[in-house]
Amino acid sequence: MKAQSLVHALRDTAYLDGIDVGAYLDLVREQHPQLYAELDFGRDGAQQALASLAQVFNEFETDDRDNGRGDSYRRAQQNIAVRMTGIRRLFELAGGVQDVRDLPPTWRILDLLAGDGLLTRALRVLAPQVRDGVISSDIARTMVTAALAAGLPAIRQDARFLFIRSTTMDAVILAYGSHHVPSDDRTTVFQEAARVLRPGGRFVVHDFEEGSPSARWFSEAVHRHSAAGHPYRHFTAEELRRGLGAAGLRGIRVHRVYDPFIMRAATREDAAGQLADYMHDMYGLCGLDRGDATRETVRARVWHLCEECFCFGPHDGGADHTDTWPRHPAVYRVGGQWVAEIPRIALVGVGEK
Ligand SMILES: C[S@@+](CC[C@H](N)C(=O)[O-])C[C@H]1O[C@@H](n2cnc3c(N)ncnc32)[C@H](O)[C@@H]1O
Structure with a gap:
């Protein structure tokens, strides 16, 4: 036909x-x-x-079923500032620029695991010249519906089969959920991304290194305390290199990128408490609400879990800004504000078409 x-x-x-x-x-x-x-x-x-x-009906649709966290996930993402440090770096790697403000106004980028469009909303703030350059793509109906309702360019599709023409995109990002793609399907996703890239375009894959403290959060906290669990394998640096190579990309690099959660507030209690709420909602940690726990008890449980998991050694990561980031969750004062920061290091592969 x-x-x-x-x-x-x-x-x-x-x-x-x-x-x-x-x-x-x-x-x-x-x-x-x-x-x-x-x-x-x-x-x-x-x-x-x-x-x-x-x-398809996955855990990111709603909170209504026994295995969902979609509504609470979207509630957390209303705060676009919390993960801005890592998101900024991903855009710079995708655009091949030192500073996100140098991205060209005509830049076109496909965000394959977009949720309700967090990266689009972040880029509007980080690089307003790239107006609506990010296309939000996701498999979940509610995520895509929310992005479209917010006026964002969005499409519902599986990252394994894209309804997008070949050689149309300057960049493609697979981030904040790449581990949800089953291991056997990762090459297919990488090849689809490479297909839609124009020559010279870049594919950025962001995830967390198997066995690292960042991956430990998912096995120790999310798998145990969320309704859906989290039975997913993360990535190794070698797997990223191999996958990008198998997709025919060149100039392959694997980076360790500092990708923290940061919340600013007027008081120490608010900064730590609001960041705990964010982690609870984003990861659907409803198991921590057990008993007749008060809001304060739940916040303390979340913070304790973060301290157990996000704990980095002095030589961990080799990430950007290695000398300045805290090695474990911290609350500190900057000027008139309190800052709560949970450190995290992402594994990020980049290849060029
Ligand atoms: C953790 S969320 C990330 C959302 C957003 N990028 C963010 O950082 O908040 C992962 C998203 O990947 C989507 N997803 C999972 N598997 C997918 C697939 N095979 N194709 C497209 N989207 C998928 C889920 O529906 C979910 O919205």
């Missing part, structure tokens, strides 16, 4: 809640014409990919 007629045939296929493919295409044509020009629902395999999407 020709691509055009395939798209026509797919128009009635369910896509987002109450929105079929045709309604989605009409909305994007009207509100995000550049994204519309980059879409390709006529690719071979699109029909099957849409049928598979219809079966």
